Amino acid sequence: EAGVTQFPSHSVIEKGQTVTLRCDPISGHDNLYWYRRVMGKEIKFLLHFVKESKQDESGMPNNRFLAERTGGTYSTLKVQPAELEDSGVYFCASSSSGNTEAFFGQGTRLTVV
């Protein structure tokens, strides 16, 4: 069974540009989460999808971040326009309905220069 996969693994963009991160959860997992770790700090929750609906987006830092999960399968996280402080590692995780065990992807390392 394939795990959670994220694309790209690394991205370097200039301030002001747009970047889209993608997450493919484990097949059949209704819950999909986005987290972010800024260098040296804790991993922080961004938002949670249940199927295609946003269950909790309280961790989204500002309106430059837009997450979608059309059809309840893969999800995208778009940052537009990117700022220097958006640099970090973005993790995606998924879990099945009723299960607290979340499986994480390898993360996307975003560097904004």
Next chain:
Amino acid sequence: AQKVTQAQTEISVVEKEDVTLDCVYETRDTTYYLFWYKQPPSGELVFLIRRNSFDEQNEISGRYSWNFQKSTSSFNFTITASQVVDSAVYFCALSEAQAGTALIFGKGTTLSVSS
């Protein structure tokens, strides 16, 4: 508010040494889950263990063991006879008992095991 503290930022040991990674948590919930994840150099977060707040029984899995103490709000992780492959960042996390809730992570402890 919920919070997880991993006071040890970095730990360096020599192979075969035992090492304990500390985790202290804060929560007002009476039921919750505690987790440990490992992040090897490849980057992904690997699930190690989940513990329910009602289950204070310690757990051992090979060279790994976990000590859950509700009285001190701690969930410490010990690696016995450490190996170079144990080098990684280890994260402790907390969540409400309800499935689907977000994880609250500590800042992580970087463990370096040298040969």
